[in-house]
Amino acid sequence: MHLAFVLGTRPEIIKLSSLISACIRQGIRYTLIHTNQHYAAAMDKLFFDELELPLAHFNLGVGSDVAGSQVARMVMGIEPVLQAVRPDYVIVQGDTNSSLAGGLAARQADIPIAHVEAGLRSFDKSMPEETNRIQLDHMSDFWFCPSALQVELLANEGIHGANVHITGNTGIDATLRYVHSSRARSGILERLGVQAEGYLLLTCHRPSNTDDIAHFARLIEAVQRLAEARNRPVIFPVHPRLGREHWKIIDSSLPIKTTDPLGYIDMLALLQGADLVLTDSGGLQEEACVLQRRCLVLRANTERPESLDSGGSRLAPVVTQNSLIDAADELRHSSVTWSNPFGDGQAWQRILQVLRDDFGTRRA
Template identity: 40%
Template sequence: MPQRRIFSVVGARPQFIKAGPVERAFKDHAASRSYIVHTGQHYDANMSEVFFEELQIPQPSFKLNISGGSHGEMTGRMLEALDRLFIDERPDGVLVYGDTNSTLAGALAASKLSIPVFHIEAGLRSFNRAMPEEINRVLTDHVSDLLFCPTAAAVENLVREGVTQGVYAVGDVMQDATQQAAARAETASTVLETLDLVGRPYVLCTIHRAENTNDLDRLRALLDYVRETAAGRLIVFPVHPRTRKICEAAGIGLEGFMPIDPAGYLDLQRLISGCELVCCDSGGLQKEAYFHRRPCVTLRDETEWVETIDAGWNRLWRTPDFVSPRRGITDYGDGHAARRIVEHIDQWFATA
């Protein structure tokens, strides 16, 4: 019997990170074979190629080279290209990650062709429909055949929406990725030495979401807030290309910050492990901070990762203090979420 072909759609930095352990699990444990489809949503070498190299992910089998434009334009172009690809190649299933435009385009293209859809990080909700990512999450979940939830709260969110079939709490593949990369980062990354950060207290900051960067008053307020919160400590700021362009065009200064290019995955792990505090609007970085047991301030008005707040490791920027004593989060699993995912996919095909 020929090996089943799963097309894994990725396009943005967080998806490359999650794909690392999942691709290894497909190679080591699965009866199916994964073929990576890179939409091109993140195309800059620092946002894309470096992750494939450092995470030892197989090079994409298909590159669509689609980036730029509004959310609707980008999603539409991806949907058109993926539709053609899936018609030509007829994969047995399509795997999508997270909540980006690439996620939604992959899920819609597959579901319209009656190709099974498997969603990693299903069930997450911010309950803020003004976020494009929230729309992507909800729509993707409601067309998916298998929904792999990182937490019990994500399962409960799906139940409230009437989604109960094919739902599995498997743990968090970001936990898998961090465990696999942490030891390598300590020996392979020299970022702390290069930036002269060894022994120096610093805060790690990232800001990239449209809700923060498209509103210049809000962006200025966030930067001022991070300066105040850093309390004189150096602020290391890997600057997203779009954020840098907006700051330069608006004349927004970065006094007190150390702006650097977007960091590769191993460098970022080292930066997290060496810092005293993370300030970010990234969903993935909130969890990575926890995995390294570093406190985090989320520069948003809500978070999907409510357990990081409940466990005392995270708080929203408008919240004056951490709400709970710090404790471990068992929901995120034991570092074997990826293996559970490919096992469920194989079992689904065996019984379908």
């Protein structure tokens, strides 16, 4: 059996790492195609190193571009590779432009598509990721869902049958593998001069929060007011897509301590020690839930509603300067029944078994 993985962003490296590692351990032939959608070479290498992965077999060097041109350039790079190596399955993860391009190229090459983290829906089509994941689900051949909810959502769209599987989320495979070692390996709290439970952790990168600079300013003001009310500094690893105007706003907020983008181990260590997490990241919502960190989701909706069910997370779109103070107070006093709906760290095993079984049937 020969698998081809298509990825292009650092979250995809994390979320496919358990599958790639298993291929190496078990001697499964694989080809790794990196579109370089996230194109900071040093950061990419750091993620591969931290997750103990070999570098990609093919780097396409696509980089940043408007969505349509970026996807087109990716497909043009991926399809010839697939035609040359002829894998038995193409594995894509999530909802990025790289995932969509991998699916389109696989469909053109007539190679079965396995969609990891299938079936997520925010029901907000203003999000580019929502469009990508819908299109990808409707062209895939195998759907690997984090939980039963996604099976139901896919069925509502007419996608059902023997190739729809509940596997857990491969992102949690990585979380559970590295959670215990990350603090000892990292040292990030010492470098930033903070102590566990003594800071707030902020991530913010989605267009809904950053494209409108006036909205971004309101968000940072709300974060600052919350930090002052809690008497806690805010640790903010700043996403590369934020520009000069964003930095002017951030630099005017004294409680916010910025860092460059961080590696996976540092982020996992920061997450474990945070008094409160504020994020618009889907993956961080899941990790906060699994690691029992209270979390304000800086959005009006989420494709991961399971993260809200325990009571430990809640939606907190910034509307006023005091929005986050009010939401954090409600969250602090809410009753929380922690649970882990996202997987037991063995999603990789279930996914590979499904593909092995199918490959054996096809060969028989």
